[in-house]
Amino acid sequence: WAAFRFGRRASDGRRTFGYMRLEVIAGLINAVTLLALCLWIVYEAVQRFLEPHEVLAGPMFAVAVLGLVVNIAVFLVLSRGDREHVNIRGAMVHVLGDMLGSVAAIAAAVVIWLTGWMPIDPILSVLVCLLILRSAWKLLRSSLHILMQGTPGNVVIEDLSRALVARVPGLAAVGHVHVWSITSGHPVATLEIALRPGAAPAAVTRAVKAILSEDYGIS
Secondary structure: OHHHHHHOOOOOOOOOOOOOOHHHHHHHHHHHHHHHHHHHHHHHHHHHHHOOOOOOHHHHHHHHHHHHHHHHHHHHHHOOOOOOOHHHHHHHHHHHHHHHHHHHHHHHHHHHHHHOOOOHHHHHHHHHHHHHHHHHHHHHHHHHHHHOOOOOOOOOHHHHHHHHHHHOOOEEEEEEEEEEEOOOOOEEEEEEEEEOOOOOHHHHHHHHHHHHHHHHOOO
16 A cells, blocks of 8 residues: 555656556565565474474464454455556465465364364465465566566567557667566557658657557557
């Protein structure tokens, strides 16, 4: 929420592209936090598996059910947003991890209550972490790709250049093409265009911008 809030600030002399990249930084922080939490939980699970601790099944079950209800509500709210946005996706992965943790805790509490078998708690903890790790790693890669100014997935630079030359009358060549994202869903581009003799610069520029907007979402 804070990243979206501060990301709305207008551009200024120090931040000519504005502050929207805070949204991506939030997604990166979420991913790193999830990876660190998973490593910590696995470490704790191994320790508890080697030296089982007594678990109070009743309080464990009650807290887990409460946590599951809250996280389902939060997940439903987040699912109404743009799921491809790294910040929202990061929050959803985080909440999904909490949901899986609550489900595992409920299952462990039931098993402990019925059988008294304590190792079920660390075993389920490790399984939940393995499920979360894949999503957290994917989120980390997506966030880093944007921060490293990587090309959006729907853009192939060579194809974009060829398409512009083929479709825009008066355009002779395109060079020095750079396409990246300020944040999820906000791609931008810079490029140099060479005109054919007699071509109107303003008309060619408008045509290039129109194709970039319509075909690639670059506004």
